[in-house]
Amino acid sequence: MFQWIKDSINLVIPHTCASCHVILARPDAGLCIHCLNRIQALVKGYDHELTQRLGKHKNQVCRGYALMYFEQHGVSQHLIHKIKYHNGEHLATYWGRYLGTILQNLGVYNDVKSCLLIPVPMHKRRARRRGYNPPLHIAYGIQEVLGDRALVCNSVLSRVQHSKSQTSADFNQRYQRLTGSFQAYPLPGKPDIIILVDDVITSTSTIVHCAEALRSVFSKDIYATALAFAA
Numbered sequence: 001m002f003q004w005i006k007d008s009i010n011l012v013i014p015h016t017c018a019s020c021h022v023i024l025a026r027p028d029a030g031l032c033i034h035c036l037n038r039i040q041a042l043v044k045g046y047d048h049e050l051t052q053r054l055g056k057h058k059n060q061v062c063r064g065y066a067l068m069y070f071e072q073h074g075v076s077q078h079l080i081h082k083i084k085y086h087n088g089e090h091l092a093t094y095w096g097r098y099l100g101t102i103l104q105n106l107g108v109y110n111d112v113k114s115c116l117l118i119p120v121p122m123h124k125r126r127a128r129r130r131g132y133n134p135p136l137h138i139a140y141g142i143q144e145v146l147g148d149r150a151l152v153c154n155s156v157l158s159r160v161q162h163s164k165s166q167t168s169a170d171f172n173q174r175y176q177r178l179t180g181s182f183q184a185y186p187l188p189g190k191p192d193i194i195i196l197v198d199d200v201i202t203s204t205s206t207i208v209h210c211a212e213a214l215r216s217v218f219s220k221d222i223y224a225t226a227l228a229f230a231a
């Protein structure tokens, strides 16, 4: 949709909370104060369980960070749904800034001179249908916090195979299905670290496949981060 049409619609239709649908005075976070407080309780910053789940694949991804737990039918699911399916670019960037700040407070960027932020790519067909890739806009938010040290790059990794929705599959099934789905290209410059950015991490199979593909062009630490982690 053209940007001016989107802007006009936004002027006419008031912004509502992604979860309880009350009208928002300030639309930035996409949630009312009540729902925002419920999200705060889910905010962990550093998720031990996520890193543990990535443990088997330490050579690919050394550590994982998620902002909140993904709650089925809860506020976090409503927020992620709005980001993914309702032209949520601004919302993705807002929460990306929040994620970036948490990562900074945790010291993830300490001693890092250059960092490449790589959004988990969508297949072209899906990206065309949806109009945008949410992880790319989350990465832009993280970059705002990091400034010159970070570069968002969505041309290093591409999705060469379209995979069907895999919500019901376990790690092994997902992992098998994604084999050969990602391809990496030469990196711009020589970053100290790569941070893979996604909206939600569930079984970690997508992240691990992305990192495996990147291993053909990068041998230092790869981190993974997402707004939400479905434990």
Ligand SMILES: [Zn+2]
Residues within 6 Å of the ligand: 017, 018, 019, 020, 021, 022, 031, 032, 033, 034, 035, 036
């Ligand atoms: Zn609400």
